Amino acid sequence: MTMRFSSLFGRWPAALPALLGALLTVGLPSFALADALAEAQRLMKQGQWSLAMERVDAHIRSAPRDAEGLFLKGVILSELGRPAEAIAAYTRLSEEHPELPEPYNNLAVLYAQQKQFEKARALLDMAIRAHPGFATAHENLADVYLKLASRSYEKALQLNPGSKQAKARLATISNVLAVPAGAEGKSLPAVRRDGDGAAQAGADSARSVPASGILPVTGETSGDAPPTGVAASDEASVREALLAWAAAWSQKDTRAYFELYAADFRRPGGMSRKAWEAERTQRLGRSGKETIEVDDIRVSFVDGKAIARFRQDYRSASVKSSVVKTFIFVKSGDRWLIQEERSG
Template identity: 40%
Template sequence: MTTATAFADENEEVSRLFRQGNLAKALERADAYLAKHSKDAQMRFQKGLILTEQNKVADASRVFASLAEDYPDMPEPYNNLAVLYASQGQYEKARSALEAALRTHPSYSTAHQNLGGIYATMASQAYDKALQLDKGKAVAQTRLSMIRNWGVQDHPRETQLALAVPVPPAPDPGKAADRTPARSAEKSLENTPSKTAARTPEHPAPANPFAAVKPASAPRNDSSDVLGAIDAWAKAWSSKDVEAYLGFYAGSFRPPKGVSRAAWEKGRRERIEKPKSIRLDITHVKVSSVDATHARVSFRQSYYSDIVRSTTGKTLEMVKSGDRWLIHQEQIGR
């Protein structure tokens, strides 16, 4: 087995454990690998994600800060540092980190989305302060109401930002070991230059060590096919592609509470089309009872839109139709 293949297998195993919510085991495997390959970029990145999910903010921040130093041209570590700063109410630091991410990659949509959330939260705090000083300021009251209608919560520390979560495996581990930090993470936040304009066919952008790539030779089984179906279902929902979303429900699907299929589809269409934007995060995924044509998938679902936000457990009963896994039944909670 080659070094690259061994890395891909180990990275996939850590990713699988993370998706299933087995964070302690995932961290143990990541640490064991990094003990031998301390400079590996993607495994370090995965460790940062695991620590974030465990709410070990200081440890996760050190991991992403180190990656930002080693890879100053990549936006993902800066983005995730910003998420951690915001979780602690450090919005100025979060803004600086996101601006650093956008200097390296001006079209990075996740950072743009997060920066908008940070600006809205900071504006909400400013108008709140104005009202505390003078409760009669009608303009401040109106603008604060508008901001909160956009989705900023009354408690700014609950501001929801999107983590960059790439899918492994990583590139050749030997390449990461050759990278030398050019500056400290704190200085990088202020001084990261824009590389986009200077990139030409003769000087292409560097390969992203955090890219979402799976090996073509990676083996597949029923569990990975089911997970692929869940990912595609969530992406269709997040992108407001109603037809694709409804297409993931089997003909045998029966809506809850005696609602007809036609009425259910109409209601789902309205709920998907009404918000201006939707984001769906799926974590702690567990696949069980897999046979040739049936599977049960449970997970934690976090839903964000400009209208409502919610987090809940969900269980899907899946059936295989041809070469596709479709939803036969869904239940809230697990």
């Protein structure tokens, strides 16, 4: 399941003229504040998140209630992997400006990433009440309901393993949740509104935007068409390989696990393939049940390789952990194989 963050950018300031007064606090001219935010956005697009945060924090000190500054802070904190602080920033924004739907939506995405789906559902309801025409919130709410339904069917199967109806419906929901985002358009629209407040897709809506709401850096794919040399089905194949990797680990199937790695897999510490396989065989062979789940999968293609960024949730009898990982895949025949792993 890949839920979508929303963005304030592109529809400012026509949608909310009443908020412009916030730019004039402490006597600073509005153009100076706008310049600070423009500089922050430039730094964000360059990946200079810490410097961007400094600009935004300075801006917020000058205009504590400015909605765009508070929103940018939430975006940056999300990208820096500081979800608790991002939640605090978006919560403050929703309290200062309860008429804005975007903070509720982005809070819902953050809570859903933590698997707090009931909390996410309530926030998306608030986003839709604030703006009934907010399509992104409607899509995210549908995903949350699917995830809640999936959990209920899983519980039903635990209580009644022989239920064919529960199995069939769980399989249907799992297939829907596994559909690549690109199959129905990868874009995250930067919500724009006309002078009457009616929602419309902005010019940026055809461009692919990651969860931060910021346009991708050069090299990531965007739009509806796959990059040169990449088939439309390749994104689905990469996702399938990633799910197979998690299943092989959970099932302690070392043969299936190793078959998912390319011959030139870049092993940690430069160890030999033989030593690496021995270490992983010992690791997978430990007693006790282990469950590995992958979620929030985002796939892009650069120079014929696939880059999959995802969240890995690990559970055993004594350990629970969640970490963001990036796998680089290369194509071998009709299969996508792991060439490199990165954590964080």
